[in-house]
Amino acid sequence: GIQVEQSPPDLILQEGANSTLRCNFSDSVNNLQWFHQNPWGQLINLFYIPSGTKQNGRLSATTVATERYSLLYISSSQTTDSGVYFCAVKNSGGSNYKLTFGKGTLLTVNP
């Protein structure tokens, strides 16, 4: 099946810093989602971005499907941004409904 690799696995920032999280995938995809998992375990939708670039406030994301990667940018980080960020993809050639997740990036933003 499709492989999803996220980097870095851990990231520690000071409040106000910027960061870039990366997601590489091993096959063609027709869906890519970024999630933020809060300390209570809730997965919060950040972006649905199978291709192109989107922005939402301090967050933006870019997916280059032909090169099999996606980037999540967080600017002016805040302590509330802390948590695990997951990338999840749906393989174009495989199951047309299941998402395959990476292992996540654990982000800690210190005050």
Next chain:
Amino acid sequence: DTGVSQNPRHKITKRGQNVTFRCDPISEHNRLYWYRQTLGQGPEFLTYFQNEAQLEKSRLLSDRFSAERPKGSFSTLEIQRTEQGDSAMYLCASSTPPSWDEQFFGPGTRLTVL
């Protein structure tokens, strides 16, 4: 605007007992998914429903696991004869046209098997 809801939020049980979880998808979402997440890992797909039909089951879903969606609305996931290895967060998600691809997740049920 209510999201996906799951009950209970936490369940502690003894090995060998049966447990049942419930998921209520976003209203009118006709696709419903179950995932399982263990510590330090991303969620893994378990099963998927299109309305009341269960269309796919992962190999992770052993014979002790059964899922239903009898009227195409809420779904239940039952684990029989629980084992310590079943301890995990069980997540439910739903989606609908026109963007069937974007899945929205519930808060999860955290299962601890003693």
